[in-house]
Amino acid sequence: MSLPNSMPHPDAREASRLFSAPQSRAGGHGRLGRLVNAHRIVLPCALQPPKRSNQLSSVHIDIESVEWTSAVPFYGPGAVYLGQEIVQLKILCDRRHEGGGITWIVKFIPPAGKLIKIIAVALSDEHVFILEGGRTTKSGRPTKTSDGYSLNPKGQSHSAMIASEMTGLVVYVGEPDDVKSIEVVDIAASEK
Numbered sequence: 296m297s298l299p300n301s302m303p304h305p306d307a308r309e310a311s312r313l314f315s316a317p318q319s320r321a322g323g324h325g326r327l328g329r330l331v332n333a334h335r336i337v338l339p340c341a342l343q344p345p346k347r348s349n350q351l352s353s354v355h356i357d358i359e360s361v362e363w364t365s366a367v368p369f370y371g372p373g374a375v376y377l378g379q380e381i382v383q384l385k386i387l388c389d390r391r392h393e394g395g396g397i398t399w400i401v402k403f404i405p406p407a408g409k410l411i412k413i414i415a416v417a418l419s420d421e422h423v424f425i426l427e428g429g430r431t432t433k434s435g436r437p438t439k440t441s442d443g444y445s446l447n448p449k450g451q452s453h454s455a456m457i458a459s460e461m462t463g464l465v466v467y468v469g470e471p472d473d474v475k476s477i478e479v480v481d482i483a484a485s486e487k
Contacts, residue, residue: 350397354388362384373477381411381479396467403457406479410458414476419469421447428461458482
């Protein structure tokens with residue numbers, strides 16, 4: 296609670312507005328709104344009801360039923376090498392049109408003796424959870440941090456080199472990466 300005669304925190308003014316709004320706008324919180332106004336209660340943001348226009352519904356996906364698709368729309372034509380899909384996706388959820396992000400499972404399948412080299416810029420925070428395999432060095436050896444979790448924050452340029460099959464869960468808070476290049480190179484040639 297704020298002290299008598301003190302100015303309520305700006306969040307309290309917003310809570311007051313939300314809770315005193317007609318039922319059609321605030322989900323019937325008029326009585327609570329009157330309490331907030333009468334007692335000048337400062338509510339933390341977490342206790343404020345979400346605005347209906349920004350609220351997304353839950354999504355439940357049977358991952359096994361989702362088919363692998365081409366990654367070309369997101370990774371560009373480099374996702375195909377000599378007619379073979381070397382990057383495939385299972386798109387689990389795409390909420391970008393609702394103000395959310397996109398989530399997929401990605402599978403990288405580099406040709407024998409070669410590695411996939413990717414350079415990208417994160418257009419939103421990118422969370423990557425390695426499920427199988429891992430990233431490698433230019434020589435094709437696993438990196439010290441090749442498995443687990445990584446975060447590429449919005450605006451960060453980043454790269455990955457993958458010399459063996461790898462599967463990961465990728466969660467973008469908004470738009471997916473802007474893939475600047477994806478190429479297949481010989482492991483021996485990449486050591487130079």
